[in-house]
Amino acid sequence: MNFVKAFAPATVANVACGFDIFGFAVKEPGDTVELRRRDEPGIVITDITGDEGRLPRNAEKNSVTGVMLYLLKHLGITDFGCEVVLHKNMPLGSGMGSSAASAVAGVVAINEMLGKPLTRQELLPFAMEGERIASGSAHADNVGPSLLGGFVVIRSYNPLDIFTIPVPGDLYCTLVHPDIEINTKDARFILRNEVSLKNTIAQMGNVAGLVAGLMQADYDLISRSMVDVIIEPVRSILIPQFKEVKQAAIDHGALGCSISGSGPSLFALSRGVENAQKAGAAMKDTFADAGIASSLHVSSINQGGAVVLTE
Amino acid sequence: MNFVKAFAPATVANVACGFDIFGFAVKEPGDTVELRRRDEPGIVITDITGDEGRLPRNAEKNSVTGVMLYLLKHLGITDFGCEVVLHKNMPLGSGMGSSAASAVAGVVAINEMLGKPLTRQELLPFAMEGERIASGSAHADNVGPSLLGGFVVIRSYNPLDIFTIPVPGDLYCTLVHPDIEINTKDARFILRNEVSLKNTIAQMGNVAGLVAGLMQADYDLISRSMVDVIIEPVRSILIPQFKEVKQAAIDHGALGCSISGSGPSLFALSRGVENAQKAGAAMKDTFADAGIASSLHVSSINQGGAVVLTE
Incomplete structure (x- = not known):
């Protein structure tokens, strides 16, 4: 070859x-x-x-x-x-x-x-x-x-x-990349090395909920489990408009929204491509309102x- | 009535x-x-x-x-x-x-x-x-x-x-209660309030693995996921012969073994009632070898x- x-x-x-x-x-x-x-x-x-x-x-x-x-x-x-x-x-x-x-x-x-x-x-x-x-x-x-x-x-x-x-066939991902850059090493560096036992328990509950929700195609459970009490509160500080963009996604049909990897991209999961597109448009608009250009991708799980x- | x-x-x-x-x-x-x-x-x-x-x-x-x-x-x-x-x-x-x-x-x-x-x-x-x-x-x-x-x-x-x-129908629990007592408040008191991020990640991986393993009836995955890097290392100190009894369970057919609740009872999960009984007998014998009487219960999941x- x-x-x-x-x-x-x-x-x-x-x-x-x-x-x-x-x-x-x-x-x-x-x-x-x-x-x-x-x-x-x-x-x-x-x-x-x-x-x-x-x-x-x-x-x-x-x-x-x-x-x-x-x-x-x-x-x-x-x-x-x-x-x-x-x-x-x-x-x-x-x-x-x-x-x-x-x-x-x-x-x-x-x-x-x-x-x-x-x-x-x-x-x-x-x-x-x-x-x-x-x-x-x-x-x-x-x-x-x-x-x-x-x-x-x-x-x-x-x-x-x-x-x-397995994941439900009707699960779609919205990826929004704001035109700012975060170094992966920095994003890891700002994390604390210790987690409270209380937050560990909360995170484990959400991990269990997300696995069960995805496997059972329980969209409500997926939505309730898309909560990060350990990493997001720290890393989101590096992303301007994080709270507003996340809220826009949830307000416009997304099951949940968080940081993709170490950011600054945000992702949302939605039931159905229409919700994923609506959430994406709202996220992009919210970044734009703050003068931040962004690129948008919507797709099902590969x-x-x-x-x-x-x- | x-x-x-x-x-x-x-x-x-x-x-x-x-x-x-x-x-x-x-x-x-x-x-x-x-x-x-x-x-x-x-x-x-x-x-x-x-x-x-x-x-x-x-x-x-x-x-x-x-x-x-x-x-x-x-x-x-x-x-x-x-x-x-x-x-x-x-x-x-x-x-x-x-x-x-x-x-x-x-x-x-x-x-x-x-x-x-x-x-x-x-x-x-x-x-x-x-x-x-x-x-x-x-x-x-x-x-x-x-x-x-x-x-x-x-x-x-x-x-x-x-x-x-859901759990696999062929999953059996072995419960062994050694004749010693631990106060639940004490067992909670000795836990650390902070967990390393590394251990939190390891525990989350096992939580995800256990949920997926149970839901997919993947006994190997259940077995690999029955690992506790946070609580067991601390609480097991309060239970005489813990390591030996756990090892006896695993050596005699159990998928895994850990502390039941805050102890001192130990539980094991096994595939099939025969493995659960064999594991139980080995656990009881191991306690007995150290002069500790124990009671044994084997049952499927209720x-x-x-x-x-x-x-």
Whole structure:
């Protein structure tokens, strides 16, 4: 195979109450990686679009190609060579799993070009390594859903124990990205290392409620469980108009609304595409009222995850 | 109706990872309350068996009758009178929801005698008041399952939001009560008020895993999720032979084992009654090896909760 193109979707990590344990994929936006085999060994980045020149072009420092090199090393392959083009279709530091989507597209593409030596599940630790390169820690809550699709639960990181749960077919996600930027490292840095037992109990109750609500298609329970008493109160301080935008979403049909990943994007979940669109318009308008431009994406939950676009 | 007899089952609260949010009812043991109407207003305790004389005989101080008085007051009934007999079939301070079973049997019995003015769900806050009288705080993780049956999740205490989730039919509970006593207030007192964010994340992962595992009848996932990194490490210090008994349960067929409520009883969950019995025998033997007598109960999950035994 001399040419492979792969797409990996954006993702919403945390999903209100499930810090570091919940994530789901959307249908768009997403990043695309193109690989073209070359005769000489080694991986060369020939182009990156959509990053405004901000991602490293050095193959070892760029998380997409860094992950590919890590995978080749693991497989003991030394004579492989390819050229890489990365199309970034979402902003960096957006909270939509931008670095995860790129890394996932990269590992899926190279695995395809190599003849699929690894399964999707087996690719997970490699894609997580991309997160480590990009953000300093190997989280799975964006990489997992971008790679596997669906609503992902990470029960444990050590050992890694990840599974998907069914979600109602009529559940739609609204993603709104305000044109401001938060560094993922900063967003993690401001979190407290200790949580009150009371808040831990409240959060566990919501985690249990969200899992049960999604599995039973109980929209009321989903709505009541989209409460984050630990992370949102801290991180929302970094997002101008957070309360107003969240309220606008809920007032216009959303089941709930919270920060997507480490922000500044906000996500809402709604029953039906119309509610998701109404909520999105209200969120965008509320940002606009404060002079903040934003981009809007509405889609159902992506059940398949990353896809190879070439035959 | 001049005579009512009601039974309310023992319960396992917390269920490893779900401190204050999970609980389920077993089929036995359980407490029985008998009410006999009398002409004069007022509630009188005529007998309590099985408590070794330790429960208050004063109707206002006893949690069973205290709850009945609270219910009558709420309903605005001033002319009602009855004699109460309480049969305690489990030890006090056992971690099997002893006070909850008594309070639940009490509210179910008086509600029946009054012609069922309240639904089961509506009785919950009154039964919780019994827990407040007995232990100082109004928890629902024993009262909820004893009253409603099944595997109960308390998503929120304020406002109270409680629901049940389906469990596999082949899931059995082993309850072993060592002949030592822990005061519920003490068991709560030794807990730290702060939890590390890392442990909160681990516990949330297990909460999500246990809910999904029970709902999907995924016994492996149930087993992997029966991990408590917050409460068990602290409370187990109060229970002699804890580690050995837990290990014996797991070595002899249990999916997992942890402290029942605030202890000292231990519970195990197993797939099939034979595994539950084998695990129970091993747990009992391990306590016996250390010179500790214990009582053993094996039953499936009680799906109905408290029952009225009179017609």
